[in-house]
Amino acid sequence: MGIILKNGKLLDLDTGLLLSREIEIEEGLVRKIKDHIEIPETHNLQVIDLRGGVIVPGFIDMHVHLRDPGLEYKETIETGTKAAARGGFTTVACMPNTKPVLDTPEQMRYIYETAEKTGFARVLPYAAITRSERGEELTDMEALKKAGAVGFTDDGVGVQSGGMMRSAMERAKSLELPIVIHAEDETLSGKGCMNEGEVSKRLGLPGIPGVAESVHVARDVLLAELTGAHLHVCHISDASAVDLVRWAKKRGIHVTAEVTPHHLLLTDESIDGTDANWKVNPPLRTEKDRLACLEGLLDGTIDMVATDHAPHSEEEKQRAFQVAPFGFVGLETAFPLLYSELVLKSKLISLPDLVKKMATAPADVFGLSGGRLRSGGVADLTVLDLQQERTIDAGEFLSKGRNTPFVGRKVKGWPVLTVCGGRITYQNLPTA
Numbered sequence: 001m002g003i004i005l006k007n008g009k010l011l012d013l014d015t016g017l018l019l020s021r022e023i024e025i026e027e028g029l030v031r032k033i034k035d036h037i038e039i040p041e042t043h044n045l046q047v048i049d050l051r052g053g054v055i056v057p058g059f060i061d062m063h064v065h066l067r068d069p070g071l072e073y074k075e076t077i078e079t080g081t082k083a084a085a086r087g088g089f090t091t092v093a094c095m096p097n098t099k100p101v102l103d104t105p106e107q108m109r110y111i112y113e114t115a116e117k118t119g120f121a122r123v124l125p126y127a128a129i130t131r132s133e134r135g136e137e138l139t140d141m142e143a144l145k146k147a148g149a150v151g152f153t154d155d156g157v158g159v160q161s162g163g164m165m166r167s168a169m170e171r172a173k174s175l176e177l178p179i180v181i182h183a184e185d186e187t188l189s190g191k192g193c194m195n196e197g198e199v200s201k202r203l204g205l206p207g208i209p210g211v212a213e214s215v216h217v218a219r220d221v222l223l224a225e226l227t228g229a230h231l232h233v234c235h236i237s238d239a240s241a242v243d244l245v246r247w248a249k250k251r252g253i254h255v256t257a258e259v260t261p262h263h264l265l266l267t268d269e270s271i272d273g274t275d276a277n278w279k280v281n282p283p284l285r286t287e288k289d290r291l292a293c294l295e296g297l298l299d300g301t302i303d304m305v306a307t308d309h310a311p312h313s314e315e316e317k318q319r320a321f322q323v324a325p326f327g328f329v330g331l332e333t334a335f336p337l338l339y340s341e342l343v344l345k346s347k348l349i350s351l352p353d354l355v356k357k358m359a360t361a362p363a364d365v366f367g368l369s370g371g372r373l374r375s376g377g378v379a380d381l382t383v384l385d386l387q388q389e390r391t392i393d394a395g396e397f398l399s400k401g402r403n404t405p406f407v408g409r410k411v412k413g414w415p416v417l418t419v420c421g422g423r424i425t426y427q428n429l430p431t432a
Contacts, residue, residue: 001044002026003422004037008050008383010373013352013360018054025379028422033375050383051430053416056355057373058090058380060362061331063155063234063258063306066092066123069110070099075311075400077111078118080331083309083399085120085426087331088382088415091362091370092121092309096128097156103128103139108147120425122380124150124368126180129168135159141171150366153180155234158216160186165220169229178230178256178366181220183241184282188212193322195268195283203273205322208283210238217241221248221255232365233257235308237282239292246301256365258306259293261334265341266290266405276317276324278405280310294342297357298349304361305354307334311401329401333392334358335384337406339413351386383417385430390414 003025010021010033024032024045039047061084067075077094084092094111096102102111108125115123127149131137133156141152152172158181159165165179172179189212194200196207217233221244224231236242236257248255262280267287271278278284296302310327317324335358342349349357363371370380389412394402418426 001046003046003048003419003424004039005048005050005055008053008055010055011352011355013356013372016350016352021055023055025419025422028379030373030375030377030379033373048417048429050417053383053385053429055373056382056384057359057371058382058418058420059088059335059358060091060368060370061089061307061309062093062304062362062366064092064094064309064331065097065311065327066094067098067311068114073313077114077123078120079398079400080309080311081115081120081123083329083331083397085418085420086398086415087333088335088384088418089121089331090380090382090418090420091124091368093124093126093150095153095155096126097133101128101132102126103131105143105147108144108149112148121420126151126153126155128152129154129159129179130164133157135161135164138164138168138171141175145175145177149177151178151180151232153182153234155180155182158182158184158186162219162223166223166227169223169227169231173227173229178232180232180234181216182234183213183216183220185212185215188215193279194271195285197268197286199268199271203271205273208281210240210285210289213238213282214240214244217244221245221253224248224255225251225253229254231255235260235263235282235306236293236296236302237263237285237289239289242292242296242301246296249301256303257296257301258304259297259302260306260308261330261337262328262405263293264290264297265337270405273321276319276321277328277403279321279324279326280328281326294348303365305334305338305357307331309399311399312403314402317403328404329397329399330404332397332399333404333406333411335415336411336413337409339386340411344412379419379422381419382415384413385416386413388412388414388416
């Protein structure tokens with residue numbers, strides 16, 4: 001059955017104008033985008049009144065942890081993609097640090113088949129760079145690409161050996177797939193649990209210095225220059241790392257980067273050392289680092305926003321700060337947080353540019369369908385109620401994870417309808 005969306009405002013990403021448009025969807029594609037679409041007297045169409053909602057391309061998150069297989073008590077492909085759909089996401093890329101690690105073609109097929117059966121968003125799996133993410137032996141990258149890997153990463157840990165990373169880049173380059181890095185020199189980060197600085201000293205907690213990230217980024221951008229590989233830097237958080245990516249781009253090295261909402265909005269000053277819902281890796285850093293990440297996003301050094309959605313159980317996050325696991329959930333709150341703080345409050349970025357960072361740029365960087373709405377294109381879209389203001393309540397999350405430092409924050413701009421491949425995956429339109 002086809003769908004017709006009426007009474008919506010289509011956001012023109014080039015001009016920023018909100019255009020009164022109606023959209024017809026059939027067989028997973030956008031068939032028509034017109035001022036008015038006539039509905040036959042007899043029809044087999046689902047007609048949806050958007051009540052002035054703003055239509056944008058479906059968001060794409062290239063960094064999520066779905067915890068499946070093996071850690072389903074934290075999240076499943078079903079619950080994680082339900083959370084994605086609620087957040088306006090139509091495509092997510094899942095990280096391989098599951099149990100077992102996603103390092104075989106069979107594991108790639110498992111992700112695709114499970115997502116097809118139970119998913120509410122398109123799921124693209126990354127494959128591990130090294131077997132079991134141990135940093136000792138490269139995976140069979142050729143076989144993993146054939147099985148559908150969208151790139152290679154040992155996210156959760158950094159590949160510590162420069163020689164191993166060079167070999168990985170050479171192979172990935174030949175396969176025309178990116179190497180996606182968790183940048184962390186473990187000889188520098190040690191057993192740190194938050195950013196190394198004045199706050200960690202005051203709290204008496206071991207710190208992770210920003211240089212643990214920037215040293216790793218420096219090594220890998222030079223290896224990317226040497227090999228010609230596409231290097232993508234995950235969850236950038238350190239001012240020097242941002243400078244290094246900017247330098248690499250000016251030098252013509254094929255490097256791209258992502259930043260999370262929490263590294264754009266929060267700093268270590270809010271950490272009191274008692275609530276592990278503020279513990280994440282890379283850690284929340286200083287105001288200088290936060291501003292550097294913002295500047296990098298605005299000037300194009302950082303290509304896209306990614307959530308690093310990392311659900312954990314409540315019991316795990318209730319442990320002492322130093323021993324609790326790292327990670328925040330983020331799929332369901334990313335857009336309203338960034339819209340409220342960066343578009344409405346500080347006016348640092350326009351609505352079209354924010355949408356581009358969350359939809360168009362990920363599609364362009366990783367060569368994916370979606371990211372734009374056009375006749376004949378895939379029907380991946382999100383409808384936003386830019387006036388709807390609500391307080392973030394973890395009890396309402398569709399994710400199994402509740403671990404977020406943003407609980408209680410009042411934000412505007414909530415997704416109210418998500419369509420993925422022509423299928424309605426989330427709907428919470430106002431009734432009056």
